[in-house]
Amino acid sequence: MQSRRDNNSDYVFDYQGRKLDRINNKAWRKARVVTGLVDVRVHDLRHTFGMRLRAAGVGFEDRQDLLGNHAGRITTHYSKVEISRLIECV
Numbered sequence: 001m002q003s004r005r006d007n008n009s010d011y012v013f014d015y016q017g018r019k020l021d022r023i024n025n026k027a028w029r030k031a032r033v034v035t036g037l038v039d040v041r042v043h044d045l046r047h048t049f050g051m052r053l054r055a056a057g058v059g060f061e062d063r064q065d066l067l068g069n070h071a072g073r074i075t076t077h078y079s080k081v082e083i084s085r086l087i088e089c090v
Contacts, residue, residue, distance in 0.1 A: 050079030
């Protein structure tokens with residue numbers, strides 16, 4: 001994963017610096033095998049991204065823009081609070 005962080009590409013997932021047009025293709029399946037994340041779906045990555053944004057204190061509207069959601073309900077779905085945070089609040 002560190003190699004992706006050090007990548008100078010404009011895209012999180014790319015092939016030789018070009019964006020991937022389709023996500024469930026051979027390159028995506030191979031990347032999952034190489035990283036040991038065979039069961040990870042794009043959907044899972046969206047949830048992780050949304051939750052980490054919320055945990056970092058990123059505001060709702062900014063999370064909505066970053067996730068590319070138009071409906072607030074969807075943004076909430078992808079950035080649910082962690083149970084530990086709820087316990088801390090109580």
